[in-house]
Amino acid sequence: MYKIIPHAYDTEFPWNTTISERIEKLLKGKKQGKRNAVYLYELADTSTFRYRVYNVCQALDLSIEWNGVYFFASEMKYLIEYIDIIDVLVIARFRWTQELSSLISKFKSYGIPVGFESDDMIFDNSEVGLIMNTLSVEESSERYDYWFSYLGRMERTLQECDFGITTNDYLSKIMSEKTGKEAYVIKNFMNRLQLEVSDDYYEQKKRQASSEKFVIGYFSGTPSHINDFRVVAPELINVLEQCPNAILRIVGFLTLPKGFEEYVEKGRVEQLQLVNFVDLQQLIAEVDVNIAPLMINRFTNCKSELKYFEAAAVGTITCATPTFTFNQSIKNGVDGYLLNQGEWSGKLLEIYNDKNKNNMEIIKNAKQKSIDNYAFYNMVGDTNAVFDKVSR
Structure with a gap:
């Protein structure tokens, strides 16, 4: 964090x-x-x-x-x-x-x-x-x-x-x-104000190391994303079980599926209210990894990649489902990660342990892409x- x-x-x-x-x-x-x-x-x-x-x-x-x-x-x-x-x-x-x-x-x-x-x-x-x-x-x-x-x-x-x-x-x-x-x-x-605050937060992150807490951010926005969250829920529970310092941050309205009760009681699940688009960039900047799980179907393939570039702009790694648009925008392992079901917990644990020694390069590449393609x-x-x- x-x-x-x-x-x-x-x-x-x-x-x-x-x-x-x-x-x-x-x-x-x-x-x-x-x-x-x-x-x-x-x-x-x-x-x-x-x-x-x-x-x-x-x-x-x-x-x-x-x-x-x-x-x-x-x-x-x-x-x-x-x-x-x-x-x-x-x-x-x-x-x-x-x-x-x-x-x-x-x-x-x-x-x-x-x-x-x-x-x-x-x-x-x-x-x-x-x-x-x-x-x-x-x-x-x-x-x-x-x-x-x-x-x-x-x-x-x-x-x-x-x-x-x-x-x-x-x-x-x-x-x-x-x-x-x-x-x-x-x-x-992104518009001018969004870029201005994002650049500030990116520079702040460059000057510090993450704290002991490892925060996974899910910026759902609305309760309509519950089926998307279910795609990754069991694997998030597995990460919380294996990583005592891991915290799940949820921003927006979301009713958690069964299995998270223990972690909510222990304060290891943060549920924050919706914020405006400027303050959202701060909340994304504070986390270690941004997750964007989605069901894959005709409707979700139409969704844009904004959850990727909003995180990239502030220097936060994104793990996303390989929908049409995420496949087009994210180069897997270079400026983000594309994950199918069964791959989420392994990749999140890898980022947590920093075993790949590649996190900073991915953050740098993603930031540059956010400017080149989305400014x-x-x-x-x-x-x-x-x-x-x-x-x-």
């Missing part, structure tokens, strides 16, 4: 700007000769909105070709008012409404391309059973009504759009097959390229 001094920051909601400020940014972009890519999202949040909308717009701030601005459901009237200076409209994970449909039709009548953005496979009603099972959703009429409605409305929005944008090739292929339209990839990546300022070219294609 590492002792990390918190990094000072002004706000955990850097995207909280006024409608006047965002309209001014739209006008400024046009004056500068840039093309305006406008995102429409229902209501700002710290997960999908941050990664798929705010971060992309921040990357485009460094572009000489494109300008990114976001608006919300309650602000649709402004999109009509300023339609003449908008070049592309991207509707991000937005449930269909009649008002939204009318907006899409209006933009199409002006010849402006309209896209649908999603970071999950949440636009196909035929996948309801798989999704509910993966997320451990209780089966009931109310739950079925919710999920069929949610996916159905997302699907309707997608079908009315001209193209799609997703986080990885696996998900983009599914989206294209669903619609017969092109679906492009803009990877998840907002290195994603400008890829983002420009997508908007160039959809605007032709």
Whole structure:
């Protein structure tokens, strides 16, 4: 475990700007000769909105070709008012409404391309059973009504759009097959504040050695990951049994399966509440290893690699299930570890005992990859390229 001094920051909601400020940014972009890519999202949040909308717009701030601005459901009237200076409209994970449909039709009548953005496979009603099972959703009429409605409305929005944008090739292929339209990839990546605090924590870790406590971090976020946690639970218990100094840190809402009671009583399982995305980087930096177990199926293969690069940025080793995206992002044994069931306890014990003498090299490689592949300022070219294609 590492002792990390918190990094000072002004706000955990850097995207909280006024409608006047965002309209001014739209006008400024046009004056500068840039093309305006406008995102429409229902209501700002710290997960999908941050990664798929705010971060992309921040990357485009460094572009000489494109300008990114976001608006919300309650602000649709402004999109009509300023339609003449908008070049592309991207509707991000937005449930269909009649008002939204009318907006899409209006933009199409002006010849402006309209896209649908999603970071999950949440636009196909035929996948309801798989999704509910993966997320451990209780089966009931109310739950079925919710999920069929949610996916159905997302699907309707997608079908009315001209193209799609997703986080990885696996998900983009599914989206294209669903619609017969092109679906492009803009990877998840880190914003300026996230990188700033992460760099600070990485440097702090470089100046110290881990304490006697060996902390395994599981940053679940929501209780829907219980089935993912079960993938590794027996092997975590084995590590706790064999390593008296090992502690399991869980951040988020998770009901532990049977077998952990003894370790909870002994204080060897920490269960911490959800924190904002800035403070999360500190909690990840404090642990010795980050675990990202997942069931492997069509839904989880669509997930992005953010749990890897968030840890890599602060100098924490990641052990992950070899889903499609983790396979694409992690080079096993070089900048992280890819583990199947039956391999987790052995690898965690190896890291604990530092027998491979390779941990520092892996941390260094992963940190460099987090900058090269997932820093907002290195994603400008890829983002420009997508908007160039959809605007032709």
